[in-house]
Structures are given as C-alpha cells and as structure tokens.
Amino acid sequence: MQRFSGLAVALRRGAWGPQWRAPEPQAAYDAVIVGGGGHGLATAFHLARDHGMSRIAVLEKGWIGGGNTGRNTTIIRSNYLFEESSRLYDHAVKKWEALSQTLNYNVMFSQRGVLMLAHTVHDVQVFQRHVHANRLNGVDNEWLSAEEAKEFCPPLRISAGMRYPVLGAALQRRAGTARHDAVAWGYARAADALGVDIIQNCAVTGIVRDAAGAVEAVETTRGKIRTPKVGVVAAGNTSVVMAMAGVRMPLESYPLQALVSEPIKPVFPCVVMSNTIHAYISQSDKGELVIGAGTDAYISYSQRGALHVSTHTLEAICELFPDFRRMRMLRNWGGIVDVTPDRSPIIAKAPVKGLYVNCGWGTGGFKATPGSGHLFAWTMAKDEPHPINAPFTIERFRDGHLIDEAAAAAVAH
Amino acid sequence: MSGAFRVAEGGRVDRARPVRFSFDGRAYTGLAGDTLASALIANGVHLVGRSFKYHRPRGFLAAGSEEPNALVRVGAGTARATPNLRATQVEVYEGLVAESQNRSPSLAFDLGAINDLAAPFLSAGFYYKTFMWPSWGWKRIYEPLIRRAAGLGRAPEAPDPDCYAQRYVHCDVLVVGAGPAGLSAALAAAEAGARVIICDEQAELGGSLLDETPGSAHAAWLARTLVALAQAGVRMLPRTTAFGMFAQNFVALAERVTEHLAAPDPRQPRERLWQVRARQVVLAAGAIERPLIFPGNDRPGVMLAGAARTYLRRYGVRPGARALVVTSSDEGYRSAIDLAQGGVDVAAIADLRAQPAAALADAARAAGLTVLPGSEIEGTSGRLRVRGARVRRATGGSAEIACDLVLMAGGRTPSVHLFSQSARKLSFDEATGAFVPDDAGGAIHPAGACRGVMEIDAVLRDGAQAGALAAQRAHLPTSAEVLRTVAATAEVTAVPARKPHARGRAFVDFQNDVTTKDIALAVREGFVSVEHVKRYTTVGMATDQGKTSNINALGLMAEARDTAIPQVGHTTFRMPYTPVSFGTLAGAARGNLFDPVRQTPIHAWAEAQGAVFEDVSLWKRARYFPERSETMHQAVARECLGVRAGVGVFDASTLGKIEVVGPDAAVFLERMYVNPFRKLGVGRTRYGVLLREDGFILDDGVIGRIAADRFHVTTTTGGAPRVLAMMEDYLQTEFSDLRVWLTSTTEEWAVIAVQGPKAREVIAPLVEGIDISPAALPHMSVREGRICGVKGRLFRVSFTGELGFELNVPADDAQMVWDAVWARGQDAGMVAYGTETMHVLRAEKGFIIVGQETDGTVTPDDVGLGWAVGAAKPDFVGKRSLARAAMKDPARKQLVGLLTQAPARVLEEGAQIVADASAGRRSLGHVTSAYFSACLGHSVALAMVSGGRARMGESLLVPMPGGDVTVRVVAPVFYDPAGERVNG
Amino acid sequence: MADAMPLEAEEAELRTLPRMAQFVFRGGAEAVRLAGGALGLNLPQQACRAAEAGLRVGLWLGPDEWLLLAPAGEGEALEAALEAALGDEPHALVGVGHRGLAIEVRGARAADVLNAGCPLDLDEAAFPVGMCTRTVLCKAQIVLWRTAPDVFCLHVWRSFMPYVVTFLTEARARL
Amino acid sequence: MLLIPCPYCGPRPELEFAYGGEGGIARPADPAALDDDAWGAFLYHRSNPRGMHVERWRHVHGCGRFFNARRDTVTDLFACSWKVGEAAP
C-alpha cells in the first residue's frame, strides 16, 4: 500500500497507482460480503485484519460506496436512549476518533457537535431522559437552554413567536460529521491492502444452499462463487438478497431524501437536528448546507422521492433559519433505507447456517460504520455475536425484546 | 451611452431606457433588456469572478443558465443580497447592486490565488491523503483552515423579508422550453384544443430565435407565434424554469416573479412554485454548447462561440475586439461569420479537425476569414483577460495570435436533464457525440435540439409534430394519426474532448477547477466508475452541475480508460435543473402557516386571563394561569390547592372524541380495547386502554355508553387522529363483518372539566334534566341532558382524584357555558387550571399519561393496569403479543412511586435510577414524572423501575451531576390512596 | 384584509357562510333509501356528487358516508325524523353542526386561489358544478363543493378555520 | 407526487392518501393458536419486494376507504387497485 501523507503528496506529485485492485472473482472464498457500502467494506477489513481470514471478497453490484454510504447527511452521534443502542453507537464513535489513522486515509471526522432541538414540553422530557441515560452510560450529552443553543449555533432562530419555539436542546459535543465517500474508499484501500478482493459491478443474484440447508455458494452476474460464509450488508436491498436464501425479513425499504444548497462561506458551525419538525442540517467542508429530508410514505426502490417531502423539510429549515430562505437548493437525491419495526439494526446470524446479516440501519447507520464492521466481522468469524451486538438479533421480533428507539425519537439520523 | 462595446444598433435591448447599476462599487450603465452579463460586457468588464479552489480569474463563459464562472451576489443590504446568482441570468434594473465573490481583498488582487501556485499539491483528492499528522492536527489545525476556505458567496445575514407563493395546476400539454421547437409544439397542441402551458427560464420566450436579426423570417415567425399562442389561451410563463420531473408527469416549475424589477409590488411573491400535473409533456429544452479543452481555456475572454453570438445579436454588445474562434464543430464557422458581420475582428478560425467540411471553410474564406484546419491550441496568455493564444498548425510550427476573445465551439449537448430525471433511459448518439433521449414514446416527447434535431426548419417541424402527438395522446380528437418523422439530424459533428497534447492546465469543470490531469489521476488511482470520478474530482458537482463540463469529462474518462463513452456511461441527472430558492420550495409556510394552530373555543378567554400555552400536537393548550407575577411553580401550587380545597375548571376540549355507532358497537370496542365493553350499561363509562397489535400501549381514554348502539369514546389529545385511523383500519379490513360506523366528534364537543369537592354545587344549577345526585349519577357515569339550556353530555369522571364532572357541550356554546360555570364558581373560590396542574393532580393519584409514563415499550401490566385487561376475552388487539416471553420477564420496568429523602427535592424527569453507588452501575429505570406537591408538602415522582413492584420500600439512587439523590420506592398513589374523594 | 389584495374583489372573494345543521350519515342501501324519504332528497350514489332539495343538501363523502346539511333551525327536528324513519335499520347518524364551519370562495379566479393549496384539477371539466369531495388545502383537510362555476363552498373543522382563512387570504394576495 | 387510483373516486393526488403497508396479510382468526414464530412473522415480516407489490392505501382525505393496489416499487407506477373484499384483478 502506498502510504498517504502530506510529504508523500508533495514528493509524488500525482504519481499514484490504484488505491485498490480490480480483481477478477475467484472460484471460492472463505467469506463473501454482499454489498460494498461502508458497512460491508469495514466488515471485510476487520475480517482480514482481526480474524486472520485472507480469502475474502466484497461483491458490489454497482460501485463501492454508491449506496446509502454515498448519499447520507453524515451525522455521527451516539446519544441514543437505550443502553444497548448507546453502547453500539458509542463503540463506533470511539473508532471514528481514530479512523483516519487506522486506515491511513483522511475521513475528515469532524467533532463539531450535534444539537437536537426540543420544541415542546414533551420533547424536553424526552431529551432530558436521553441526557441522563447517556451520562450514566458514559456517553457525553448535555442540555442547553435556547439561548445557549443559539450561542452554539448563531443562525438558529429562537424567538418566542415561532410556530414551534425552541425550548432548549441536547448537545453532544463529540458528535459531528465525516466525509462519506472517504469512508468507503478508505476501508476499500485498507481492506485491499490486506488481500480482500473488492469486486465491483458484480450483483449477487442467488444464494445456493447445500442439502443440509447451509450456505454453499452465491450466484452472481460474474459467475458462481463458492463460500461457506455469506455476510449480507445490502442496506435497502437486504430483503431482496435475503429472499434468495428463503428468509423473510422484518424490514421495509423506503426512499429517504437529502439535498444540498449552493456552497457558501462558513456560516454554520455545527449540526442541528429537529425531529419534531423534521429538519437536519450542517455545512460541509466545501460550503454546501447539507440537509436531510424525510422518507416517503411508501416502500420504493426508485432511489428518489417526492417533491413534497423535500419541500416539507425546507419549510422547517426556513422556519428555524429564516436567513437561509434565499439560499438555493443545488441538488436533491434519494437513498433506499431499510427500516426495522423498532428502528434498531440487526447484526446477527440468520436462521440459515453460514448466513449472516447486517441491516436495518434505516435513516441512521452511517454513524455506526466502523463499529458495525468490527462487530459483524466478529460475529461472522466466531459464529456468535459480540456482547455489544448480542441484543440486535432477528429473533427479538419473535420474543418481543425490542430496542425501540423509534418510540423515543421519531427519526434516528 | 451604455458602454463602449455596445454596437450601434440591433439586439432586443431598449436603447431608450438606460439603466444604472453597480458592480463591486463601481457605477455602470446598461439598457433595459440587458442581463448583468451583457451590460458588463458592454462596459468592457470581463473579469467577474474567482474560481472555487485556485481562485483563478474568471470571466463569462456562456450567456445563459449554464454559466459556471460569472457568479455574483446581487442585492443591497443584509437580508436581500443573494449569493451565487449567474450574471448571465440576472436582468439589470435601475439601482441593481452586484458584487463579485470568493476573493479578498479585491477581484483583481485576490490573496486566495496563492492556491494556484500550490496547485501541484492540490490535485484531486489530495485532502484524503494528508492532514493526518499529528493525529490531533486535523481537529485543531487543518480542519479549521479548510473550512475557512469553503464556499463561494456569502449567505444572507438577516431573515428574508420577501414572500413566496405556490400553485398546483393541471394541463393537457406542458411544453418546457420556448425556442422554435417548444413554440411550434405549443401552437400545434393548442390548435388541437389542448390546455397548454409553455414555460421558459429566460426573460422572453423565443429561445435561440431571440438571436435572430429583427425582421428576419424567423424573427417574424416568433412574433406571430407569440400572438397566436396568447389568442389560443396558452398559459405562457417566462422566467420559469422547469427544474424537476417526477413520476406520472408531475413537473415542478420555479417562476421568478419580481427579481428583475427595481421596485416590485410588495404584495407580489418573489418567486412562485408551480406544481404541474400534465397529461403529456413536450421537452424542448434545446442544447448547450460545449467548451474545448486546451491549456489556459479558463481565462477571462475565453467564451463559448454561441454565447458571443448571443451577446452580439440579442444584446447588441461586442464581447471583444479581436477573436480567435476555436472549433471542433461546424457551428464555429457560423458563429465566426456572424461575429465578423457584427464588427468583431475575427483573427482566425482554428479548427481542431483536420478536415473541416469544405463548404463551410469556403464560406468562411469567402467572408474574408482565415481558416486553420488541424490546429491545436497550446495555451493562452494574459493575466486578468486573454491577450493572445498560441496555435500549433497542422503543418507544424506554432504562432501566437493576438486576441482579446477566444471563442470555443465544441458542438452541442442536448439538454436531456428533465428527460433523464423522469427515470428514462438515454442512449449515446455518435453523430452528435452526446447522450440523447432513448425513445419518443409514452407521455414525454422530446423535440428539437434536445433530441439532436438542430436544423431550424426541421426543428419547427419536429416541434409541431411533438405538440400534435402530445395533444392526441392527451385524448384530444385529432384528425389523423400523428407521426414523428423528423430524424435527429447531426448538423454538426463534434467529438467530446480529448486530452490536449500541450502542457499546462486545461480546465474541464471551470467552477470547481477540475483539470484534465485530475480526471486522469482519478482513473489511474482506480476511480474507474464515472460516479467515482465525479466524487473524487468533484467534476460536475458545482452550482452548474456540469452543464458545460460533463460531456467533456466523459470523453476524457473514456480516453483514460481506453474505451468509449457509452461504456463510461453518465452520472445521474437530479433535480433541480438550476438551483431553486428554499423560499420557493417552502412557499407560504411560515409562522402560523407553517402548521395549523388549533385553538379550543375557550382559547380567547384563557388568553385574556394571561394563560401560558404549550404546544400539544397542533393544539395550543393553556398550561397554567399565572396571577400577577407568579412563576409557573407558584401558579401551579395555587391551582392545585384550589382544586383540592374547592373547585377548579379546566378546558379539556382538545381530547379526541369518536362517536362509535351501530348495532355492533360494543362488540367492536370489545375487540379493540383491552377492556370488556359488552356488559357496560347504558349511562356508564369505563377507562379504556388501547394497544397496538404488538402489545404496547397506544392510547387510553374514557368511554361512555350513550345508548345500546352508541358510544362516546375519548382519546388523548395527540392520539386522536392515530386512534381513529387505527379503528378505521380494523373496521374496514379485519372486522368488516361488524355494522359499526365511526365519526370524529373532537371538534363537535367542547369539554369543560369541573373538579373538586365543590364541583357538584357549582354545576347543579346549570344542568337540566339530569339528576346529578351521587346516587343517580355515580362516579364513572354519563347522561345526556341540557347544560345551560343546550344539549350536552355530562360525564362524571375524575382525572384529579376529586369529585369531578366533564361537561361536553356544543363547541359554539362552549364559551357561554364556561362563563356560566366561571360565574357560579366564584363563590366557591373556583380556580382555572391548566395542563401543568392537571399533570400534578393526576400524578399525586398515580394516573398515567400516555407518552409520559409510557413510551411505546410499555404494556398495561407494566403501568399497573393489568386489572383493566379483560382476561376472559378470547381476543383483542394486542392480546396475543402479551403472551410473548419478553412480556413476562420479571425484570420488566414497572410503574412505582418515588419519594425523595429531602421532601423539597424535586427529581428531574428523565433522571435514571440505580441500585447502588458502584462503578459501572446499570440503569434500573427512569423517572417519568416529578413535581412538588403543594397539597402534600413534599415532592412526588412516578418512575418505571425494573421489577419495581417487588421493590416497595427499597432505597434506590438517582444519579445527578451534583451527586446521587436517595429515593424510596413506594406505591404510585400519593394522595387519597383509598380513593374516597371521587365519591364526594 | 381587503387592502392587501391586488385582485379586484369580484375575481376572488372569501365569505363566511351561515351556520347550518350538519350530520354525518352512514349506512347501507336500505338506510339510504329510508333516510332519503325523511330528508326529501335522494342521497347521491355517484361518487363525489352532491344532491340538493331546497335548502337540504346531501354530499357524498364516501361509499357509505354522506354529509347532510340543513338550515340551522331544522336540526333537532330533522334528526328526530331521520331516526324515526330509520328505525332499526343499521345506520349511524351523528350531529356535527358544531364541528365545522363553512366558507365560500367565489369569483373568476376562485379556483386559482384554491389551487395554491389544493392539488386537485379544478377545471370545470374535471371538477364540475355539483362535485364535492374531501380533500386537502395545504395542511388542512376540507370538504370542497362546487356550487356554481365560480363558487366553491368549503367545509372546515373549526380549529382549522383560522389557518384556512389565513392561507386563502395570503394565496389571494399573491396570485 | 404519485397519482393514486382510488377504486371509489378515481385517480387522486398522493397528498390525499395514507399508505397502509403490505396488503394481503390477514390478521389470524385465532391469534392464540399461533406460536411465537408465526405470530412474530405476522406482526413484522414483510416481503418488501423490488418490483410488484401488493399494498394497502387509505383515501383518508377523500372517501376514507382502505383499498388494495398493485404497484411497481422500482417505477412507483400503479398497475391496478381494488376494493377491500374484492378479488385482485
């Protein structure tokens, strides 16, 4: 691997080779990861690095990072309500803090702080419950008055005459954003250096099981590949892939939209989220305002959403930040998010031997990427979950042990 | 005089109306009809911006919405100044103030240009490779630096004072683009009787016809056609960009209504969003000229040839004195000849092709122009404006040609943006060297240049056929089957860019400073997919979204990968076509139009009393009624004591109400709620708990049986729509055997709760026809009768633990009844109380609030409502789920009361509960409600605690930032545990 | 309100309508027949159509749902008459005379004003006189009924009325 | 915004509708007879297909009726819709 550093950039003057190879698929691998998003690539990286597995392939039907990894609003935080969740997401935040060094790839993790606005008495109760729960679990989260929130984020409007006044906000200072594409590329480069084959334009079209029902191979658009272990990390397409093994999932896939403004000089120092009126906003290092919109009401694989969903979000943005009303939307896009009934992910063994699934991150899995890859690799390698992901099974939907973050916060960015 | 470069006559500007404006503080004069770009060019100004990354000086590339360079901030003051507007689209008006961007201290001398010197280190993706050492460096040094360099313009710094409007509209045929193709389509469709809308992003309809000399046949056709369209009732929308195309021909248009006016009518919206549902759409969006790739192709004075022609013919300005025309297409010749005729000295036509069409070359030579076939441009010179270009001849040797204008004619790229947004396929057309719409079927009809038809008469025919076909497909009677017979004529031949041989930086994406080298580097580093190259180099990601750069970038990628453009593919076209203001998309939704504000019939009274309100779903509810300078706690304490000691009145009108009527009403409720309802007597009420099918509490409320076949069901305020929707769902799809109908009566009845030991004496004189004695109207009963003379329903219920009544009266009569109650109550010391007091009173009694004690993870048993569950019922919604393993776990959280050691200490709602002081201790639960109880003289709290009912009497800890607070677990009823006061 | 409008009053005008007796009537074919007798009016069976007889109106809202309108004073008597006529025939009759209020938008540009927030095609060919339906006006639900080529009647739940009026007033000013 | 074919009212704008999830999943007549697996599957498992999807909609701001529809989840276009209780066309 060509090492990246400022010095190397100066010396090489652009004489760089490929960041990863473009290998032909081999006939067999020890493990196959379906899906070359951040989670899939991170899983492959950890399988290779931590578990000494060398023959690993990541199969990506399009281009790596082209799924939700490449289309999210990059909000990273760990101030979730339930202990299981905050442990899971904080595991990831800790890894984010070292990720550029781990990968030797600058993923631009920016701990600029995430403010979650409370607009009603009920919001205040809910967020204060989060603050208390997080503090007990060692996760930073603090309560700000409306005035303190405005000081932290000057463009925020907090006047009393608003339709939904700002009553205060929960602030996680360690939270922030990262450069989404770099996460996929950084993991790909690091995994490739450990010998992982990253195979793009290779869609998995079937999962072959042996007489005993165990996974034996995958069918792909580039031929059949034998493997005893298949890890499905296909986000919005999980139901489709799992159906290939005859497994029905507790998932629905919805279009989720985001948009950016034209780039402007820095005006927005942090990340602001309002679950009550559906506004999620930060400013990228290039200058665009990055804004998250909602999901459409119906399941869809169209990777775009309806106009009224974006307009609804911009109404909220203009209400909270009336200075931005003359700003202009530059580009809007959609992703396909796979949503579980309790809005918490599944990182688990599937009910088929040799089949593992990491899905259900819905509107909020980018933040979990480094942790998720680590835990899923563990689960695949040892054939049993790591204690952190042990609660995130498929069976919880049979037994009723839900981890219902949805009940506490409408959306989980 | 409106500038030294204004030609004596011609163009569509109004020479009788000079317009004064300023740019970077200097005053200039233009003419009505000018864009800011044409007015500046008329004044000889070409340096108008700095590029994003290298801060290179930039001028005008184009004359329309595809402009990548000339972005300016327009408008005076902090609130209205708008960044990143294209000078080529901004119409000048008297007093317009414009400013250049992304430079400091000035446009001519910009310190940021130092980046240009560092360019070798700033190649594509350099930041992923650097800034990682030392590990704290990113956060403390590099990121702040990078962030400071971000962005182009400055955001407005005060709230936008303007307003925006929106409109839905339907039509048979929507025509996008009003060039010759669009206009002839609109005319044909209108003649067939269709309801037609035609829009164009430009200030005038006409498209490329606006460049025609006045008096020419085509100019005359334009004038005639506009009149005919108006007469046919076609809705014509200039300054209106079709920016988004969605499924089923749903098209979003943004109209700039007042932006071009010096003194707009303040009632007019600044912009308007049109949401069009069109049966058929004709896309006649034209084509965009391509730049050529050569070193120094970004210097001010390097311009698209077609744009130069537009400046000359439409605006009457000469974009320069001496031009070198560089072309890889036939079109460069036409532009060169036209410009020469318009008084521009054309130094030469440098054709990159070895063998230009002989006829064209001859025509150019006949016009006195020099043609240099097989040329290559090795570079341009000049600092803030082009001074000359080096041309290498096919015959060998290169020469410096002095010029202040380099015009590029790289062929035209059909504008397929909207077609592709509609999720339709494009195919690569070798002749035009561009992607064109794949089919002309369905309900979307590309026409004219946007499908590669370039020759004007063919365009007119193509448009007319598209319009007629669209009308026919919209089911309008047309005499004969309409056919599309015009073939995509590649009038010009052009190939997308190849890498130049000459050294030096050649720009592909002008705004984002992406060079040919960046693209080559990306491919070399393994970013092979077109989408990867886009993201690694940012080509096509600037505010112009690659309108002029994308196709050239594809050519370069194909070359680097040694393949062809169709194998490279193209990036995804997304809305908006050009940027759209947030305000336009948000429309009128601000303040009280952001979301409806629902108020009860008593609201005005409460407001007059000085009530403080809180938001609960869309409702405003009175939270407390402070007297004089009371704090909330003081007011609440007074209100609580007033209710317990005497009587209080509370506006409960926001409670959801559903009238459940029909012979099977009781059976229906029995299946929906956990409680039994069949045997509930007429005139009796019951507290009902509603679960989701997964067994968790969704809602609760009191349900009264008004008649054998009629129930009055109440829900929580926020839950009303949800509960009704869920009931309809079960009724219509699962229990459709039942003869029951549901009607929302939330707003029919206002609800006045009168609570307290003196409640009966207060209401007694107001009630007619109902015996309200304890025996006749026991707790949990309901009667119909007259209250203050109007038909009402009187419930005897209590959410306070006191003797209580809820007067349901018609909403129109509510204030009258309230006034009567209030007047009667004065002798009894009546207080008006709000939701906060209501919360305290019910907490003292241990009554839950759905959403506060419950959070979607709570079963009836968890909150001590196991008694309500009709265990004998074979089924109800959620019953089966209660039998799952997790629901029987003894460690489930259960509702308990908590008492603090220090009586005055009020716990924080949401605070966590632990068993001990050890490190790593785990949460046992949390405080759901906590108040100071003025009646009891100490604080009370409700909490959900793991295995809580088995912990009665235990001491637990509540960790707080200042230290743990010790609490004792008690039963969740603090006041009147025997429940005798309701009988009062 | 009036001076903020660039339109001539007759182009689009908002008017509050007098209070009416209103009922939601639900039931099957036989109930509809019996109710029609008591009402003196055949309830429309065609989707989204209104039927009128004198001052009594039946608006089709759903396949088994009608909104009945009558002069304010007739409410109690009409209710009694309907219940008597319907007897044991399963049905639901619920008084909603206080739940909603009605306003009228009239004038040559009434449809344009409504289309600021109502996504329906209000061309007379698509939405003829006599058509009625529940629909939305931006963020409020309304019942929309075209009573004449240039006149629309809107039934709105009372707490949404300030929103609807503000919305329409603003829309009218911005046409 | 989709144009949704209400079997009672005809094609109407999406804003008038509420989505009702996958269609054809009837509530078991006797839930108590189901084991936890079957009950969990009824509650939560969905086919979530890429392609044709049978789903429920309610014309909530229209006639108020629930109905069934078949829609392609890739193009979002409706193939047909039918009333509750009717057979799928």
Ligand SMILES: Cc1cc2nc3c(=O)[nH]c(=O)nc-3n(C[C@H](O)[C@H](O)[C@H](O)COP(=O)(O)OP(=O)(O)OC[C@H]3O[C@@H](n4cnc5c(N)ncnc54)[C@H](O)[C@@H]3O)c2cc1C
């Ligand atoms: C608009 C939007 C905003 C969001 N905002 C945030 C946010 O602010 N914060 C946050 O934490 N999260 C956010 N998310 C969620 C986050 O993006 C995702 O949870 C996360 O990126 C999922 O990563 P992944 O690697 O699992 O999935 P993906 O990146 O989607 O990767 C899955 C990959 O599988 C591939 N694949 C699918 N089927 C097959 C097959 N049959 N064969 C081969 N390959 C296949 C796909 O092509 C894809 O590349 C947002 C999502 C969206 C859409």
Ligand SMILES: NC(=O)c1ccc[n+]([C@@H]2O[C@H](COP(=O)([O-])OP(=O)(O)OC[C@H]3O[C@@H](n4cnc5c(N)ncnc54)[C@H](O)[C@@H]3O)[C@@H](O)[C@H]2O)c1
């Ligand atoms: N100007 C030139 O030098 C030139 C070059 C090549 C061809 N032509 C001629 O152009 C004609 C082609 O006519 P045409 O009608 O196809 O194209 P056109 O360029 O004349 O008209 C297209 C119109 O669509 C508008 N438009 C594009 N996208 C839009 C959007 N999203 N929303 C609203 N408006 C949008 C443009 O502003 C333009 O007015 C031919 O006659 C051809 O000879 C002219």
Ligand SMILES: Cc1cc2nc3c(=O)[nH]c(=O)nc-3n(C[C@H](O)[C@H](O)[C@H](O)COP(=O)(O)O)c2cc1C
């Ligand atoms: C955080 C973030 C910032 C983005 N910034 C830009 C931008 O500045 N310009 C741009 O054109 N697109 C931007 N995009 C959007 C991408 O161009 C693209 O639309 C998105 O990755 C989805 O891919 P698709 O549109 O090709 O389907 C951004 C995307 C993300 C996730």
Ligand SMILES: [Zn+2]
């Ligand atoms: Zn309907």
